[in-house]
Amino acid sequence: GAGVSQSPSNKVTEKGKDVELRCDPISGHTALYWYRQRLGQGLEFLIYFQGNSAPDKSGLPSDRFSAERTGESVSTLTIQRTQQEDSAVYLCASSLSWTGVANTGELFFGEGSRLTVL
Amino acid sequence: AQRVTQPEKLLSVFKGAPVELKCNYSYSGSPELFWYVQYSRQRLQLLLRHISRESIKGFTADLNKGETSFHLKKPFAQEEDSAMYYCALVSGGYNKLIFGAGTRLAVHP
Numbered sequence: 001g002a003g004v005s006q007s008p009s010n011k012v013t014e015k016g017k018d019v020e021l022r023c024d025p026i027s028g029h030t031a032l033y034w035y036r037q038r039l040g041q042g043l044e045f046l047i048y049f050q051g052n053s054a055p056d057k058s059g060l061p062s063d064r065f066s067a068e069r070t071g072e073s074v075s076t077l078t079i080q081r082t083q084q085e086d087s088a089v090y091l092c093a094s095s096l097s098w099t100g101v102a103n104t105g106e107l108f109f110g111e112g113s114r115l116t117v118l
Numbered sequence: 119a120q121r122v123t124q125p126e127k128l129l130s131v132f133k134g135a136p137v138e139l140k141c142n143y144s145y146s147g148s149p150e151l152f153w154y155v156q157y158s159r160q161r162l163q164l165l166l167r168h169i170s171r172e173s174i175k176g177f178t179a180d181l182n183k184g185e186t187s188f189h190l191k192k193p194f195a196q197e198e199d200s201a202m203y204y205c206a207l208v209s210g211g212y213n214k215l216i217f218g219a220g221t222r223l224a225v226h227p
């Protein structure tokens with residue numbers, strides 16, 4: 001596709017339910033990132049995938065959060081037993097450089113998935 | 119710990135006025151710094167990077183290691199510059215960008 005695609009664009013769920021967010025990166029981009037943006041706050045790093053290397057999960061806020069990526073394609077971010085504080089926009093980005101951002105600094109972002117937990 | 123601070127949530131100026139969006143960072147090594155921009159109803163996108171020493175849409179940013187700053191400047195603001203601006207730092211291991219909280223720039227006619 002022309003850019004990073006995320007779905008759903010909006011998700012409203014009840015506290016305690018599980019949600020899955022999907023990201024389709026730009027074809028050929030080996031690096032994929034998930035960020036969270038709470039209202040009025042900056043982008044909070046969650047997880048990073050680079051090719052077949054072990055993902056950097058250092059930003060995941062709790063064990064309720066997990067993410068998978070199949071090869072260099074689609075990624076899913078799963079939030080189990082959602083809480084109200086999980087309400088945020090979840091942004092996915094992909095990058096061409098195999099080193100992530102060191103060489104170019106250019107991440108290509110999706111439009112985000114807005115999650116509202118009631 | 120690596121951190122990016124953007125002290126202003128909102129910067130409001132009139133068209134033609136100079137603009138300076140502040141960014142301060144904390145990082146123990148040699149920083150790689152960037153400015154990203156999000157226009158209304160558009161995706162977050164790269165504006166400029168300090169290693170390129172480039173001017174994009176009239177914006178420039180100089181890295182000042184002494185003051186640990188990377189302020190974004192434009193001498194004459196235009197209405198189309200109205201957007202959210204994020205300063206970002208590459209963290210150790212070169213595998214993630216750390217973003218500031220962002221500054222909303224509003225340019226009035």
